[in-house]
Amino acid sequence: xxxxxxxxxxxxxxxxxxxxxxxxxxxxxxxxxxxxxxxxxxxxxxxxxxxxxxxxxxxxxxxxxxxxxxxxxxxxxxxxxxxxxxxxxxxxxxxxxxxxxxxxxxxxxxxxxxxxxxxxxxxxxxxxxxxxxxxxxxxxxxxxxxxxxxxxxxxxxxxxxxxxxxxxxxxxxxxxxxxxxxxxxxxxxxxxxxxxxxxxxxxxxxxxxxxxxxxxxxxxxxxxxxxxxxxxxxxxxxxxxxxxxxxxxxxxxxxxxxxxxxxxxxxxxxxxxxxxxxxxxxxxxxxxxxxxxxxxxxxxxxxxxxxxxxxxxxxxxxxxxxxxxxxx
Amino acid sequence: xxxxxxxxxxxxxxxxxxxxxxxxxxxxxxxxxxxxxxxxxxxxxxxxxxxxxxxxxxxxxxxxxxxxxxxxxxxxxxxxxxxxxxxxxxxxxxxxxxxxxxxxxxxxxxxxxxxxxxxxxxxxxxxxxxxxxxxxxxxxxxxxxxxxxxxxxxxxxxxxxxxxxxxxxxxxxxxxxxxxxxxxxxxxxxxxxxxxxxxxxxxxxxx
Amino acid sequence: xxxxxxxxxxxxxxxxxxxxxxxxxxxxxxxxxxxxxxxxxxxxxxxxxxxxxxxxxxxxxxxxxxxxxxxxxxxxxxxxxxxxxxxxxxxxxxxxxxxxxxxxxxxxxxxxxxxxxxxxxxxxxxxxxxxxxxxxxxxxxxxxxxxxxxxxxxxxxxxxxxxxxxxxxxxxxxxxxxxxxxxxxxxxxxxxxxxxxxxxxxxxxxxxxxxxxxxxxxxxxxxxxxxxxxxxxxxxxxxxxxxxxxxxxxx
Numbered sequence: 119x120x121x122x123x124x125x126x127x128x129x130x131x132x133x134x135x136x137x138x139x140x141x142x143x144x145x146x147x148x149x150x151x152x153x154x155x156x157x158x159x160x161x162x163x164x165x166x167x168x169x170x171x172x173x174x175x176x177x178x179x180x181x182x183x184x185x186x187x188x189x190x191x192x193x194x195x196x197x198x199x200x201x202x203x204x205x206x207x208x209x210x211x212x213x214x215x216x217x218x219x220x221x222x223x224x225x226x227x228x229x230x231x232x233x234x235x236x237x238x239x240x241x242x243x244x245x246x247x248x249x250x251x252x253x254x255x256x257x258x259x260x261x262x263x264x265x266x267x268x269x270x271x272x273x274x275x276x277x278x279x280x281x282x283x284x285x286x287x288x289x290x291x292x293x294x295x296x297x298x299x300x301x302x303x304x305x306x307x308x309x310x311x312x313x314x315x316x317x318x319x320x321x322x323x324x325x326x327x328x329x330x331x332x333x334x335x336x337x338x339x340x341x342x343x344x345x346x347x348x349x350x351x352x353x354x355x356x357x358x359x360x361x362x363x364x365x366x367x368x369x370x371x372x373x374x375x376x377x378x379x380x381x382x383x384x385x386x387x388x389x390x391x392x393x394x395x396x397x398x399x400x401x402x403x404x405x406x407x408x409x410x411x412x413x414x415x416x417x418x419x420x421x422x423x424x425x426x427x428x429x430x431x432x433x434x435x436x437x438x439x440x441x442x443x444x445x446x
Numbered sequence: 447x448x449x450x451x452x453x454x455x456x457x458x459x460x461x462x463x464x465x466x467x468x469x470x471x472x473x474x475x476x477x478x479x480x481x482x483x484x485x486x487x488x489x490x491x492x493x494x495x496x497x498x499x500x501x502x503x504x505x506x507x508x509x510x511x512x513x514x515x516x517x518x519x520x521x522x523x524x525x526x527x528x529x530x531x532x533x534x535x536x537x538x539x540x541x542x543x544x545x546x547x548x549x550x551x552x553x554x555x556x557x558x559x560x561x562x563x564x565x566x567x568x569x570x571x572x573x574x575x576x577x578x579x580x581x582x583x584x585x586x587x588x589x590x591x592x593x594x595x596x597x598x599x600x601x602x603x604x605x606x607x608x609x610x611x612x613x614x615x616x617x618x619x620x621x622x623x624x625x626x627x628x629x630x631x632x633x634x635x636x637x638x639x640x641x642x643x644x645x646x647x648x649x650x651x652x653x
Numbered sequence: 654x655x656x657x658x659x660x661x662x663x664x665x666x667x668x669x670x671x672x673x674x675x676x677x678x679x680x681x682x683x684x685x686x687x688x689x690x691x692x693x694x695x696x697x698x699x700x701x702x703x704x705x706x707x708x709x710x711x712x713x714x715x716x717x718x719x720x721x722x723x724x725x726x727x728x729x730x731x732x733x734x735x736x737x738x739x740x741x742x743x744x745x746x747x748x749x750x751x752x753x754x755x756x757x758x759x760x761x762x763x764x765x766x767x768x769x770x771x772x773x774x775x776x777x778x779x780x781x782x783x784x785x786x787x788x789x790x791x792x793x794x795x796x797x798x799x800x801x802x803x804x805x806x807x808x809x810x811x812x813x814x815x816x817x818x819x820x821x822x823x824x825x826x827x828x829x830x831x832x833x834x835x836x837x838x839x840x841x842x843x844x845x846x847x848x849x850x851x852x853x854x855x856x857x858x859x860x861x862x863x864x865x866x867x868x869x870x871x872x873x874x875x876x877x878x879x880x881x882x883x884x885x886x887x888x889x890x891x892x893x894x895x896x897x898x899x900x901x902x903x904x
Contacts, residue, residue, distance in 0.1 A: 148541055154571030156604070158539050184682040189457035191678055195896040195904035196720045197705050201632045201698055204678050208519075208694035215516060215687040219500050222482075228502065229474035236471060249456050253895045253904075280571040284499070292520070298638035303904075305640040309647035311902050373644075375651060415453060419460055419683070425468045427685025428478075430744055433798050433805035434504035435477055444482040444500040444531050445606075446574065458891055459679050462740070479686070501688045504797070511793050512688035514786065515695040620789075625782030632698075 154280035177217035178242035247410030254317035261300025278350035308374035483509035533612035535585035556583030567604035658829035667707030668733035674700030736819035745808035799860030821872030
């Protein structure tokens with residue numbers, strides 16, 4: 119589960135200064151031809167750096183993303199939901215496994231990535247710093263956060279880096295289960311008792327603002343990433359992704375009779391774009407920088423998991439073995 | 447990092463974590479996550495094995511055990527195998543219309559001969575696929591022999607050669623491991639058809 | 654065929670699997686290695702699946718539907734052995750329990766492939782591959798950690814000694830043993846226990862762990878007749894928290 123938003127920092131004008139112009143031209147020609155870049159290919163440092171950053175953040179978002187839904191794993195109501203939620207949270211862990219592996223092919227070890235997550239150096243998707251108060255919050259994530267992630271991931275799967283595309287192909291196939299499962303849960307809440315409907319409406323009220331944040335700051339205030347678009351690292355603008363999500367899911371939410379908590383939300387039929395209350399980007403920044411409702415807990419839980427597992431790994435670790443970068 | 451004395455989490459599992467017994471973190475030691483193993487999956491009888499990704503594991507036996515659920519917990523599978531990343535011999539990667547076999551030259555034969563498994567990458571961004579095996583005295587010789595017997599018509603961007611003895615295969619008795627895989631419908635989107643429920647709900651609302 | 658005897662057998666197996674699967678699912682997202690997190694979760698899912706298959710059989714025999722049975726009974730109505738309900742502790746205990754429990758489970762279902770109760774024999778034949786994976790996973794870990802470092806060996810040793818008396822509770826005799834055996838539904842707990850002990854001896858013998866003499870252990874029994882530790886009721890309360898908001902609702 120991943121949104122676009124927090125991935126990219128501004129690119130310095132001299133970022134490509136040291137690169138060999140001939141190799142750079144060949145690299146760009148390859149991308150233009152639609153050929154994927156593979157790990158052993160020559161690539162500009164900036165491409166490598168930004169990809170590591172993006173894929174690593176995506177991986178972190180998966181492993182942290184397992185926690186808000188995991189909050190309900192021991193309480194899922196009934197056999198069907200119990201097994202589905204277990205499988206769904208498991209998939210998020212699996213996605214982290216796939217993504218860290220893809221990032222590893224670019225030269226950053228999994229050890230470093232996990233360290234950087236725990237010490238707060240690397241970021242992850244903001245939305246997982248919000249709490250899941252009820253079962254309905256969990257259903258919101260399964261359906262709509264995953265829906266948002268799919269919009270983003272389907273776009274990224276058309277990107278230029280081979281190992282990331284392979285990971286995303288597998289991830290997107292699994293996400294189709296998440297999306298259907300999540301929608302199924304919400305349909306049952308919608309068609310259920312008054313209490314169940316209320317539960318979801320309240321979850322929707324809580325989660326709509328972070329959902330609007332999910333795709334990242336609006337293009338008006340985002341950093342310029344033209345070169346990353348050209349290299350097919352970044353595959354769409356934040357606002358385009360958000361618009362696509364609203365196009366697909368606002369009607370489905372309304373169909374179930376729920377009220378989206380934004381009176382200004384409507385589609386402008388002239389422009390084809392959605393209009394909405396400007397999300398609170400100050401809050402977005404605050405949460406990214408560590409001051410959200412669950413940031414501390416999320417990282418502490420990850421840290422504890424790593425520490426508790428340390429003796430297991432230490433027992434079987436071969437410290438003198440030679441590490442080689444995985445192949446693909 | 448500040449240690450929590452109590453998590454006071456919404457997750458009962460988190461509240462049960464032995465927070466006070468967990469030490470402060472230090473940066474991970476080298477290979478804390480172990481080395482990597484390459485995982486190959488056979489989806490159906492008659493289909494070739496295909497590279498699916500890697501697992502981190504302390505040794506090849508554990509890699510096999512961990513690969514099974516990491517890569518074959520849904521869709522179809524009848525067999526997997528794993529090998530240490532260090533056991534894979536890799537040709538130069540080509541692009542455009544250059545065939546990877548163009549770079550493979552006769553490096554001379556050596557002894558003793560052993561069996562190698564050969565894999566092709568037919569499209570950048572896709573997976574390496576098993577194409578057959580050759581007998582050779584070295585990985586280079588294996589690629590040279592593959593050029594003669596397995597190269598085929600299609601353009602190949604990359605070739606892998608793995609000594610057959612370096613692979614942990616699925617044994618005949620292990621074939622049962624995937625017996626119930628087709629029945630694990632709860633992991634498939636197809637098991638979550640909400641259409642009828644939704645239709646009934648919409649009809650009840652519109653009444 | 655004695656229905657009461659059959660039901661008693663199915664209930665205790667189903668309750669074992671449900672509680673074991675539930676406990677093991679608590680590790681999802683908290684495991685020692687991403688790959689192991691995934692593997693352990695899959696086996697937890699399998700266990701829940703097995704229990705569902707048993708509860709479905711019970712429903713065919715006239716009992717209530719699986720959700721009602723699993724999510725509305727109190728601790729004293731559960732027939733799982735106490736081993737399964739113990740808190741997870743650290744990974745050493747969870748692995749040792751998994752090893753002891755699944756070694757028994759694999760033998761039990763192998764025996765049940767011969768059951769005269771056809772639906773049970775069919776399920777037993779079907780899930781043999783899953784149990785093969787569970788035992789393969791458990792044995793690989795125990796063999797490796799049980800012969801690795803001083804810390805891993807002493808951790809496993811301690812957990813083994815703690816878990817063993819509870820694991821003998823798996824084989825607590827039912828009042829219907831003779832009937833089950835006579836009707837060829839199941840060969841009985843005594844036969845299972847004997848095979849299990851031999852297997853555990855063989856596997857522990859391949860490690861640096863020490864197995865105490867069986868005679869020195871006092872089996873912890875009572876689970877099969879509804880006597881449980883203080884850990885089961887809170888587990889059930891947690892499991893049914895959402896379900897009980899409205900047990901008549903569809904979730």
